[in-house]
Amino acid sequence: MLVxxxxxxxxxxxxxxxxDVHIDIxxxxxxxxxxxxxxxxxxxxxxxxxxxxxxxxxxxxxxNMNGKNGLACITPLSEVVENDKLVLRxxxxxxxxxxxxxxxxxxxxQYEKIKPFLINDTPAPxxxxxxxxxxxxxxxxxxxxxxxxxxxxxxxxxWWNPDKFVxxxxxxxxxxxxxxxxxxATNERLAELDDPFSVFRCHGIMNCVNVxxxxxxxxxxxxxxRNMLIQQAT
Amino acid sequence: xxxxxxxxxxxxxxDWMMQRVTALVLLTYTVFMIGYLLFNPxxxxxxxxxxxxxxxxxxxxxxxxxxxxxxxWIGMWSVSTDYIKATGxxxxxxxxxxxxxxxxxxxxxxxxxxx
Ligand code: SF4
Ligand code: SF4
Ligand code: FES
Numbered sequence: 362m363l364v365x366x367x368x369x370x371x372x373x374x375x376x377x378x379x380x381d382v383h384i385d386i387x388x389x390x391x392x393x394x395x396x397x398x399x400x401x402x403x404x405x406x407x408x409x410x411x412x413x414x415x416x417x418x419x420x421x422x423x424x425n426m427n428g429k430n431g432l433a434c435i436t437p438l439s440e441v442v443e444n445d446k447l448v449l450r451x452x453x454x455x456x457x458x459x460x461x462x463x464x465x466x467x468x469x470x471q472y473e474k475i476k477p478f479l480i481n482d483t484p485a486p487x488x489x490x491x492x493x494x495x496x497x498x499x500x501x502x503x504x505x506x507x508x509x510x511x512x513x514x515x516x517x518x519x520w521w522n523p524d525k526f527v528x529x530x531x532x533x534x535x536x537x538x539x540x541x542x543x544x545x546a547t548n549e550r551l552a553e554l555d556d557p558f559s560v561f562r563c564h565g566i567m568n569c570v571n572v573x574x575x576x577x578x579x580x581x582x583x584x585x586x587r588n589m590l591i592q593q594a595t
Numbered sequence: 596x597x598x599x600x601x602x603x604x605x606x607x608x609x610d611w612m613m614q615r616v617t618a619l620v621l622l623t624y625t626v627f628m629i630g631y632l633l634f635n636p637x638x639x640x641x642x643x644x645x646x647x648x649x650x651x652x653x654x655x656x657x658x659x660x661x662x663x664x665x666x667x668w669i670g671m672w673s674v675s676t677d678y679i680k681a682t683g684x685x686x687x688x689x690x691x692x693x694x695x696x697x698x699x700x701x702x703x704x705x706x707x708x709x710x
Contacts, residue, residue: 521677525597554607558597561607562673590608 362386362442364401366408367450370459377457379448386438394426394433394441394449398461410461417574420509424461425450430511430572452514454523467523468510468530474553475527475535480546496542503537503582505575506530512569512579518562525558529569529579532560536582539589551586551593560586599676601689603669614669617662624659644710653707660703664696 364384369377384400386392395412402408410433412422417435424433426441427448441447455463481490513519513528527535535554538544554560560583569579603610635642646652671692679685 518677553596556597557599557602557605557607557610557673558676559607561611587608587611591612594608 362438362445362447364397365446365448366401366460367457368408368460369457370407370409391437391439394424394436394438394447395422397438397447398433398449409459418507420507423452423509423511423514423574425453430515432509432511432574435574452510454514454520455510463510463514465510468508468513468528471513471523471527471531472508472534474559475531475538476546476550477534477538479538479541479544480549481543482545490543492542499540499542500537502577503533503540506533506537506577507575509574511572511574512577515568515572516563517566517568518564522558522562526562527554527559529563529583532563532586533577533579533582536586539586547589548593551590554586555590555594560590601686602672603665610669613665617666620658620662621666624655624662627655647707647710656707657704660700664700668692668696 362384364382365379366382367377368374368380382401382404384397384404386397386400393415395415398408398410398412402410410422410424412434413419414421415434417432420432422433423430426433426436427443427446429441430452431441438447449461451457451461451463455465455467458464508530510530512533513523513530516529518526519528535550539547539550544550563580563583565580565583567580570577570581573579599605603613631646632638647656672689675685675688675692679688
């Protein structure tokens, strides 16, 4: 099959280019895109990409496969290859460091902004802060996020304003702490989000939901933040 | 918190709410207008003039104009902050939108109360 990979090494290339490589899949098996990248690297060791867990847990190998963001390690070829061809590009919208490796600084900055930790200024109990099973269930569909950036880098609003719009991933996490019964900073958190960019740049395009490899729904979380803001303000 | 001094109400929630409320006003106005035109197929100048000389219709129309202006401002402001990256150009574009909005309001009032 034909693989077309985005190549860019700022130390030697003037501009990024697409490299076409023909690859024979051993035994014609339905391997994962990450395995295919390994085959590519055996042919050309200058090829750069990130990966670690190779089982969809670490979030390192988010990339754009035939136009759709996802994790290479859990995306079988049969799911993305069209007409025996696969185009691999880095996650869109972030600066490229080299080949498929992007600079995630902007993405992490937004994550940092939402204060991704429990804030509770009541005296700590002797053992631990308890939650009822119902309170704990509120966090389902939120805590599973692995910060792979597949969602935020597929969101046009994040492309245009990555410094101002928190983005689907950050907002999912913002809601994860807003929804936590042990967190007492709800009002402060909401106050930080009530500007025209942080939350409200989301226009409900739902690209984020479409690509999340963990099946999470940032749009729904964003809607809940909006409802909390409305409730607080009316 | 991202600060912005050119957005409609400074608060994202307020802009969002305004966008919805004004959309609703515009929707009812459009439906009313289409309905009126459909039920009056042989509409003449006299009847059209009479429609707009009632105070209620003037208030409703002015409300629709103001809604359109607010709605357009919020929308155009979003578009400009998405796509116009140079601050100077963005400011010029926003100013032009603001001026145009103001002109439409004054012009609209003049037409409505000049009938
Ligand atoms: S729903 Fe919102 S956050 Fe998700 S892709 Fe669309 S604009 Fe972005
Ligand atoms: S919400 Fe999904 S796509 Fe977005 S960063 Fe988390 S795991 Fe990745
Ligand atoms: S390598 Fe860890 S998520 Fe793919």
